[in-house]
Amino acid sequence: MKPRDEVLRTPGMLRTIPGVRSTSPLGLLMQRHILKRMLTISEREIRSQGPGRLLAVCWRQWLAERALARRGIRFRATAFGQVLAAYAAMTQAEFDAINGPQAWANWRTIPRALSGHVPDRPLRVLDLGCGTGSSTSVLAFYCPAGARITGYELAEPMLAFARRREYRQRDGSSVNVDFVCQGVTEPLRESDGSVDLINASGVVGHHLKPATIAPLIAELRRVLASDGVAMLDVGPTMPARELRRLMADAGFAYLGRYRSWFGDRTGELVFRRDA
Numbered sequence: 187m188k189p190r191d192e193v194l195r196t197p198g199m200l201r202t203i204p205g206v207r208s209t210s211p212l213g214l215l216m217q218r219h220i221l222k223r224m225l226t227i228s229e230r231e232i233r234s235q236g237p238g239r240l241l242a243v244c245w246r247q248w249l250a251e252r253a254l255a256r257r258g259i260r261f262r263a264t265a266f267g268q269v270l271a272a273y274a275a276m277t278q279a280e281f282d283a284i285n286g287p288q289a290w291a292n293w294r295t296i297p298r299a300l301s302g303h304v305p306d307r308p309l310r311v312l313d314l315g316c317g318t319g320s321s322t323s324v325l326a327f328y329c330p331a332g333a334r335i336t337g338y339e340l341a342e343p344m345l346a347f348a349r350r351r352e353y354r355q356r357d358g359s360s361v362n363v364d365f366v367c368q369g370v371t372e373p374l375r376e377s378d379g380s381v382d383l384i385n386a387s388g389v390v391g392h393h394l395k396p397a398t399i400a401p402l403i404a405e406l407r408r409v410l411a412s413d414g415v416a417m418l419d420v421g422p423t424m425p426a427r428e429l430r431r432l433m434a435d436a437g438f439a440y441l442g443r444y445r446s447w448f449g450d451r452t453g454e455l456v457f458r459r460d461a
């Protein structure tokens with residue numbers, strides 16, 4: 187095979203494009219977007235899925251958060267012990283109420299972040315800080331058929347709810363999902379380069395800080411395949427600018443920011459692990 191030839195691996199085939207350098211911008215573009223088919227999700231489909239009535243969802247959140255505060259449960263924290271204690275003390279109904287706006291946003295932000303960035307083939311996926319599985323359900327729904335998803339979560343009571351859910355793909359088929367109870371700044375269980383996609387919704391931007399995220403970024407770098415994608419939420423504890431800087435320092439290319447609606451001050455940043 188000539189060294190100048192572009193080698194393209196697509197499911198079930200190996201092809202070369204004579205005369206196109208594998209490192210040239212044209213070669214990379216062809217590899218990623220033309221011959222390697224990418225998952226695309228239309229805005230029309232995104233708008234037709236998921237919960238509606240954001241105002242009612244926010245109202246329920248406000249009431250539930252006030253009731254929890256009266257019992258001394260404060261989940262808006264970055265101290266590991268406080269976060270664990272707060273989430274572990276909630277009933278499923280309380281969690282669903284305080285997480286309502288996040289669940290509402292997940293159905294919009296996650297598919298927008300996925301579209302055009304991951305290949306349209308069975309993917310190995312992690313959902314970090316999966317809670318009761320709201321973000322995991324959205325990933326299961328939109329990821330290509332044959333995906334295998336592992337949810338990581340700190341609070342075991344949340345996982346008890348997550349395990350009871352059914353996870354279905356767009357065509358109604360059930361999705362292979364399992365869970366691990368541990369913090370996301372501890373070493374992940376996956377082997378080097380074995381993961382295609384890592385998602386975090388409502389976790390990085392609310393419970394991690396620039397000073398505490400380093401072990402997670404090192405693990406993203408280790409477990410993601412080259413060309414693997416990380417979709418990480420930003421928010422009050424993790425500003426977008428800081429996360430972009432830290433990820434760039436770790437060798438990730440920034441692909442864009444996706445929000446649930448134009449006034450969303452959080453959203454997810456999408457990064458690709460460069461080889």
Ligand SMILES: C[S@@+](CC[C@H](N)C(=O)[O-])C[C@H]1O[C@@H](n2cnc3c(N)ncnc32)[C@H](O)[C@@H]1O
Pocket residue numbers: 269270273285288289292314315316317318319320321338339340341344368369370371386387388389392393
């Ligand atoms: C706002 S909820 C979001 C849950 C889910 N991702 C969703 O979008 O519905 C945040 C979740 O992250 C978990 N969490 C917070 N810090 C964590 C950490 N360091 N490691 C693992 N899970 C964490 C909490 O226990 C909680 O279930």
